[in-house]
Amino acid sequence: MSMREKAAITGVGETAYSRESGRSVVSLQLEASLRAIEDAGLRPSDIDGVIPYGSAVVAEELVTNFGIGDLRFSATTPLGGASCVAAVQCATAAITAGICNHVLIPVGRNGASQGRIGARVQQMPQFRLVGEFEMPLGAIAPAQLYAPMARRHMELYGTTSRQFGEIAVSTRANAILNGNAIMTKPISIEDHQVSRMISDPLRLLDCSLESDGACAIVVSGIERARGLRRTPVMVMGIAEGHPDSPSVITQRPDITRLGLAKAAARAFDMAGVTHADIDVAEIYDCFTYIVLCQLEDLGFCKKGEGGPFVESGAIRLGGKLPVNTHGGLLSQAHMVGMNHITELVRQLRGEAGKAQVAGAEVGLVTGYGDMGDGSVAIMRRG
Numbered sequence: 517m518s519m520r521e522k523a524a525i526t527g528v529g530e531t532a533y534s535r536e537s538g539r540s541v542v543s544l545q546l547e548a549s550l551r552a553i554e555d556a557g558l559r560p561s562d563i564d565g566v567i568p569y570g571s572a573v574v575a576e577e578l579v580t581n582f583g584i585g586d587l588r589f590s591a592t593t594p595l596g597g598a599s600c601v602a603a604v605q606c607a608t609a610a611i612t613a614g615i616c617n618h619v620l621i622p623v624g625r626n627g628a629s630q631g632r633i634g635a636r637v638q639q640m641p642q643f644r645l646v647g648e649f650e651m652p653l654g655a656i657a658p659a660q661l662y663a664p665m666a667r668r669h670m671e672l673y674g675t676t677s678r679q680f681g682e683i684a685v686s687t688r689a690n691a692i693l694n695g696n697a698i699m700t701k702p703i704s705i706e707d708h709q710v711s712r713m714i715s716d717p718l719r720l721l722d723c724s725l726e727s728d729g730a731c732a733i734v735v736s737g738i739e740r741a742r743g744l745r746r747t748p749v750m751v752m753g754i755a756e757g758h759p760d761s762p763s764v765i766t767q768r769p770d771i772t773r774l775g776l777a778k779a780a781a782r783a784f785d786m787a788g789v790t791h792a793d794i795d796v797a798e799i800y801d802c803f804t805y806i807v808l809c810q811l812e813d814l815g816f817c818k819k820g821e822g823g824p825f826v827e828s829g830a831i832r833l834g835g836k837l838p839v840n841t842h843g844g845l846l847s848q849a850h851m852v853g854m855n856h857i858t859e860l861v862r863q864l865r866g867e868a869g870k871a872q873v874a875g876a877e878v879g880l881v882t883g884y885g886d887m888g889d890g891s892v893a894i895m896r897r898g
Contacts, residue, residue, distance in 0.1 A: 520786050523608040524741040524748035524898055526618075527556025527734035528858040533698050533849035535628040537728035541572040544730035545624035546581055552732040557745025558618060563734070565589035565610055565619030567603040569852060572624060588616045597800050598756060598775075598885035600854040601893050605754045607735040617737050623854040624730030649764050658802060658886070659723055661765055663715040666805035669772045670717060673820035677717055679827050680804040681708030683839075684721045684846060686832045687801065691843025693870035698727055699847040722804040724845035731854045733861070741898070748898035749861045752878075753787025755779035759888035768888075774806075776882060776890025777813035784815075787894040791816055794894070795876040796863050797837055798856035800884040801844040807831075810882055811839075814892070833871060841871040853883045857893075864897045 529551025531537075531544050545568070553560055560582035566575045567590065575590035589610045593602040600623060607619035655661050669675050685705055691697040703721060711720040741748035757778030761768045784790070791814075801807045808822035816837060817825040825831075831839035842848050842859035849855055860881045862868045868876075876897075883891040 518786060519608045519612050519754065520752055520788070521750045522612040522738055523735050524738055524750045525604070525733050525857070525861050525895070526736040526741045526744050526746060526748055527552040527554070527558065528731070528861050529553070529555055530696060530731040530855065530858060531729045533696055533727050533729040535698065535728060537626055537629060541624040541626055541730070542577060544728070545573045545622040545732065548624065548730035548732040549578070549582075549620055549622045552620065552734050555746060556734045556736065558734065561585060563618050563620045565607060565616035567591050567593065567606055567619060567621045569599055569603070569623040569854070573622065578620065578622070589619065595756065595883065595889045595891065596886035597802055597853050598883035598889040598891040600852055600857055601754070601881060601883035601891035602756045604735060604751065604857065604893055605756060605891065608751050608754060611735065611737045617740050619735045620732060621735065621854070622730065622732035623851050625851065626728045627726040627850055628728050649766050659715040659718050662803055662805065663718050664766055665771045665809070666717050666803070669805065669809065672772065673823065675808070675823040677709065677719070678705055679823035680722050680808065681705045682826045683801070683804040683807050683831065684708050687840050687844045687846045690833065690841050690871050691847035694843050694848055695869070697843045697848040698725055699843070718803055718805065724802045725847070725850045727849040727851070729849055729851060731851050731858050733854070733857055747865050749864045749895050750898045751893060752789065752896055753783040753785070753894040754892070755782035755786070756889065756891040762887055762889070765887065772809060772819070774809060774813050774884065774888050774890050776810055776884070776892060779890050779892050780814045783892045783894050789878060789894060793878050794837065794880050796841060796860070796873045796879040797839050798841070798844075798860045798879070798881040799839050800853050800856060800882050801840055801846050802884060804846070806884050807839065810884065810890070813890070814880070814882070833873070838873050841868060841873060856881050860895060864895060
């Protein structure tokens with residue numbers, strides 16, 4: 517059974533993003549969830565499915581706080597940064613199967629104020645997968661795990677650090693247009709090049725933020741979506757994929773190919789569109805290199821041509837494929853990619869403010885997971 521246009525995103529909500537929220541993750545998620553539900557024109561009691569991110573908040577807390585009387589479906593999608601788009605797939609499947617009507621997907625984090633990334637990663641179930649090859653060499657933080665992938669791409673294809681810098685600079689320029697972004701100071705390629713090395717070849721400005729805040733979306737069945745407050749954003753095609761040799765990074769046959777490469781063709785096939793139809797893309801950007809690699813694996817350029825593609829200005833506002841119009845994880849906030857989904861919805865509604873891509877009708881959003889998992893959704897204005 518095809519899931520094409522069986523569900524739509526009907527509501528989105530965000531808190532303010534900061535480095536010190538002074539609030540609990542539960543409180544943040546409840547605020548974002550209430551905003552998303554209100555945005556859809558629903559009441560909390562209308563929610564009958566919940567897919568919370570991670571273990572910070574569980575379905576029972578949302579039932580208790582929102583007074584949900586008949587929760588018919590709950591799940592988690594533990595794919596790291598690929599979780600949020602994968603959760604949209606999960607929600608769409610549950611709706612298509614007739615299990616529920618309105619699924620809430622909330623994300624909340626105190627990533628800046630509560631703990632260092634290396635310590636948190638070690639607590640994740642995926643971390644044990646790098647225990648044989650990567651961890652004995654001291655690779656315990658994401659930058660250390662993904663630096664070899666970036667270096668390999670550079671050695672194979674001549675990709676340069678300045679090309680990574682183009683992604684950082686264009687993303688920051690977009691964040692400056694956003695009223696809810698942490699990083700709002702302009703940067704140049706030269707600023708990128710003199711930023712300190714974190715894990716060669718990844719510099720400070722190649723790395724995503726740690727941040728506090730929350731965002732949430734509501735996914736609804738298509739028939740119910742048509743009668744709600746906002747223009748529905750239809751899920752045309754959606755898929756997830758896992759890399760070859762998913763338990764390690766450095767031992768893969770090709771460490772420049774992500775799980776997204778497997779998912780992309782399925783999503784485009786389900787959606788029935790081509791790359792030329794995509795007006796705007798929100799690409800998971802834990803590191804600049806990961807954006808470049810995903811553009812290749814999605815098929816917007818050939819493998820090895822990502823560097824020249826971004827260097828040409830293609831991903832800037834006004835370019836061939838505007839990317840991360842909200843500022844992304846690199847400059848807006850790290851919300852595990854849920855802010856990417858929220859931004860795509862606003863773009864397709866025509867509500868993205870100063871960063872609005874003129875005439876945006878069809879868009880794409882991706883997620884990237886800790887060991888190379890990938891998820892992708894193609895959506896259109898309803």
